[in-house]
Amino acid sequence: MRAFVFFLLIISNCSKAFTGVVHYDLHITDTTLYFNGKSVRAIAVNGQVPMPTLVFTEGDTAEISVFNHLTESTSLHWHGVFLPNAEDGVPFLTQLPIEPGATYTYRFPVIQNGTHWYHSHSGLQEQIGMYGMLIFNKRSDDAQIRTGIDDIQNQEIILSEWTTMHPNYIHHLLRGGSDWFTIKKHAAQSYAEAIGNHALGVKLSNEWKRMNAMDVSDVFYDDILVNGQTSFQLLPADSLLRLRIANGSASTYYWLSYAGGKVMVIANDGNDVEPVEVDRMLIAVSETYDIIVKIPTGHTYEFLVMSEDRSQSASIWLGSGDTIFAYKWPKLSYFEGMKMMNGMMRMNGTMDAMGMRMGMQVMDMNEVMYPELNQQENVAIDHIHEVDEMQNTHTIGFPQTLNYSMLKATTNTAITGYDSIKTLHFTLTGNMQRYVWSINGKVVSEADKILIHKNELVRIVLTNNSMMRHPMHLHGHDFRILNGQGNYAPLKNVLDIMPMETDTIEFLANADGDWYFHCHLLYHMMSGMGRVFTIEDDTDTLRFIQNAYSRRKFYNEDKALHFMADGFLANNGSHGMAMIQNTRWQFSADWMVPFNPHPTYESEIHLGRFIGSNQWFMPYIGLMYKSGRFGHDETMENIFGQNIIDRDPLLPAIGFTYLIPFNFTLQSDIMLDGSLRVQLMRDDIPITPRLKLFVMGNTDMEYEVGLKYVIKPYLGLSVNYGNMMGAGAGLSFTY
Numbered sequence: 001m002r003a004f005v006f007f008l009l010i011i012s013n014c015s016k017a018f019t020g021v022v023h024y025d026l027h028i029t030d031t032t033l034y035f036n037g038k039s040v041r042a043i044a045v046n047g048q049v050p051m052p053t054l055v056f057t058e059g060d061t062a063e064i065s066v067f068n069h070l071t072e073s074t075s076l077h078w079h080g081v082f083l084p085n086a087e088d089g090v091p092f093l094t095q096l097p098i099e100p101g102a103t104y105t106y107r108f109p110v111i112q113n114g115t116h117w118y119h120s121h122s123g124l125q126e127q128i129g130m131y132g133m134l135i136f137n138k139r140s141d142d143a144q145i146r147t148g149i150d151d152i153q154n155q156e157i158i159l160s161e162w163t164t165m166h167p168n169y170i171h172h173l174l175r176g177g178s179d180w181f182t183i184k185k186h187a188a189q190s191y192a193e194a195i196g197n198h199a200l201g202v203k204l205s206n207e208w209k210r211m212n213a214m215d216v217s218d219v220f221y222d223d224i225l226v227n228g229q230t231s232f233q234l235l236p237a238d239s240l241l242r243l244r245i246a247n248g249s250a251s252t253y254y255w256l257s258y259a260g261g262k263v264m265v266i267a268n269d270g271n272d273v274e275p276v277e278v279d280r281m282l283i284a285v286s287e288t289y290d291i292i293v294k295i296p297t298g299h300t301y302e303f304l305v306m307s308e309d310r311s312q313s314a315s316i317w318l319g320s321g322d323t324i325f326a327y328k329w330p331k332l333s334y335f336e337g338m339k340m341m342n343g344m345m346r347m348n349g350t351m352d353a354m355g356m357r358m359g360m361q362v363m364d365m366n367e368v369m370y371p372e373l374n375q376q377e378n379v380a381i382d383h384i385h386e387v388d389e390m391q392n393t394h395t396i397g398f399p400q401t402l403n404y405s406m407l408k409a410t411t412n413t414a415i416t417g418y419d420s421i422k423t424l425h426f427t428l429t430g431n432m433q434r435y436v437w438s439i440n441g442k443v444v445s446e447a448d449k450i451l452i453h454k455n456e457l458v459r460i461v462l463t464n465n466s467m468m469r470h471p472m473h474l475h476g477h478d479f480r481i482l483n484g485q486g487n488y489a490p491l492k493n494v495l496d497i498m499p500m501e502t503d504t505i506e507f508l509a510n511a512d513g514d515w516y517f518h519c520h521l522l523y524h525m526m527s528g529m530g531r532v533f534t535i536e537d538d539t540d541t542l543r544f545i546q547n548a549y550s551r552r553k554f555y556n557e558d559k560a561l562h563f564m565a566d567g568f569l570a571n572n573g574s575h576g577m578a579m580i581q582n583t584r585w586q587f588s589a590d591w592m593v594p595f596n597p598h599p600t601y602e603s604e605i606h607l608g609r610f611i612g613s614n615q616w617f618m619p620y621i622g623l624m625y626k627s628g629r630f631g632h633d634e635t636m637e638n639i640f641g642q643n644i645i646d647r648d649p650l651l652p653a654i655g656f657t658y659l660i661p662f663n664f665t666l667q668s669d670i671m672l673d674g675s676l677r678v679q680l681m682r683d684d685i686p687i688t689p690r691l692k693l694f695v696m697g698n699t700d701m702e703y704e705v706g707l708k709y710v711i712k713p714y715l716g717l718s719v720n721y722g723n724m725m726g727a728g729a730g731l732s733f734t735y
């Protein structure tokens with residue numbers, strides 16, 4: 001490493017002598033984009049989506065002036081770039097946001113080379129167009145130039161997803177626990193589908209363990225884009241082409257595969273690796289890969305970009321002539337995945353690796369869901385053999401899939417000369433129902449910043465105890481991933497960690513400042529899955545750009561309040577609930593307004609706090625209101641003959657809700673008058689993907705059952721029957 005640092009010093013010294021300032025102006029404006037006949041708001045930079053590709057050469061000084069013509073503030077983060085902390089582009093952490101109408105200039109020396117990208121770090125702007133490629137070329141006299149690799153024709157490719165849904169609404173649906181995206185993706189895993197797949201036992205045991213439908217991604221998108229288009233053709237001059245690929249998506253991983261045979265991986269996250277040939281590879285959100293593809297003459301070969309959930313794809317067509325299509329990925333076998341998760345999920349909501357040591361993507365837990373790897377119908381492999389025969393090459397066995405253990409640096413990356421070692425243990429945690437994502441059970445605003453001495457070797461042991469992969473990104477530094485390659489461990493700035501995996505990364509803390517370490521799934525980051533590392537020469541730190549106001553604004557991202565409401569309006573009355581909540585707190589009000597001659601109006605207000613990393617338990621204080629019940633001496637008998645218990649109109653109460661097996665909510669209240677009420681409820685039992693069963697019963701002898709058919713994320717048809725409102729049919733609505 002000393003040699004490496006020395007080498008960097010030479011470069012940075014030389015650069016002053018050799019090169020100058022390379023300047024770009026970026027004008028950020030609101031725009032409207034049209035896809036599939038639908039128009040939607042987007043953010044354009046210099047009139048284009050994605051943002052323009054910025055190219056520098058190692059040794060240059062980058063100078064980028066940002067003109068904010070939006071009506072909201074913005075920022076730009078230079079992903080994977082070593083730079084002074086003040087240029088890192090995280091609003092309220094390293095700079096103040098660039099306000100509407102303002103201009104801001106980023107300036108930093110380019111001291112590395114490779115394929116990088118840049119994006120907004122403000123709100124959800126990255127989802128709607130603020131992503132672009134950032135290329136640092138090697139200098140032609142660079143000793144690192146690999147002849148025959150670095151002089152191949154280049155093509156930059158930035159991957160992104162497209163949706164006609166407003167990103168705030170996506171965020172809202174996720175926070176509200178909506179299953180709209182699983183319906184759109186055919187990933188609902190309903191009881192009817194479970195029976196059809198002979199997996200009823202699996203489904204039951206899944207729900208017993210309080211798991212919802214499992215999926216590999218959170219959001220359904222309308223389109224996948226390559227350089228802002230759903231497909232495009234390239235006619236390269238040579239038979240070899242280097243693709244510099246960045247995944248600029250907010251929440252989608254992609255499978256990359258090529259009809260023309262294997263691809264050769266030569267760099268990852270801007271760092272050269274020893275070339276390795278694979279049949280297919282997954283690119284995590286915010287990763288970059290450089291790969292080389294062969295383009296034999298006479299045909300057009302499809303380079304296929306398939307979303308990990310296999311719901312959408314985009315294609316790049318290489319060459320000219322008859323088209324040779326890439327293998328079409330079959331739909332995921334969700335029930336197989338569910339079965340596997342089931343085997344590992346403990347009743348306490350943690351997962352058990354069943355004695356396996358997993359890491360570095362070597363054992364892909366999701367493989368059980370890939371029908372193409374099933375020995376009986378091995379279409380993918382047949383297809384690869386066909387291509388091989390055509391090209392007179394040979395493949396034996398399964399298609400070779402890239403994993404991190406195959407990445408080997410081209411230079412010794414061992415870290416030496418550090419002063420001390422700091423080891424951090426991060427367990428990645430989350431609550432799918434409430435969409436709260438955290439590290440060690442805490443979101444960014446609940447955890448203190450982590451103080452690191454300058455020149456400390458920081459080793460982070462990450463364990464993913466959630467059911468999703470997370471692309472963990474470190475700002476301002478590359479880390480080594482300890483993947484079994486010894487001194488040649490690859491350098492990366494994004495670690496994709498699969499469920500159940502434990503991975504170790506390490507880096508030398510050599511740059512002053514507040515550096516963000518976070519999940520790069522945009523909606524996970526917004527919910528607080530990250531930490532701030534403060535690297536200082538001494539411990540007398542303030543930072544967070546030096547004041548309490550900035551710190552509060554930075555923390556506000558995961559402290560945001562989310563409002564949601566759910567209810568129905570039918571011919572027999574209205575029933576529903578509205579709530580406002582954040583990471584821990586929930587304030588809710590529900591109502592029942594029957595339309596009958598002797599109505600009983602009911603309402604409950606709760607203020608509660610979710611406890612524990614699973615957030616299954618919420619104690620609360622509340623107020624119960626009941627009125628208009630049958631005068632004073634009337635009683636009504638329900639169909640079972642019990643009396644409905646009557647009580648004072650307005651009563652304070654304390655109680656709790658607890659998510660019990662089968663995802664029922666158990667609610668228990670003690671009213672001020674000493675009476676006790678226990679209630680069981682579940683409103684989303686998935687009979688079919690769109691048909692949900694509602695059941696509720698309590699010790700006040702109230703009960704209700706209903707069915708809801710989901711039409712839109714905000715609208716459904718419902719029928720209900722209960723002893724408070726009778727039978728009815730109407731519309732249900734969700735906000």
Ligand SMILES: [Cu+2]
Nearest residue numbers: 470519521524
């Ligand atoms: Cu995440």
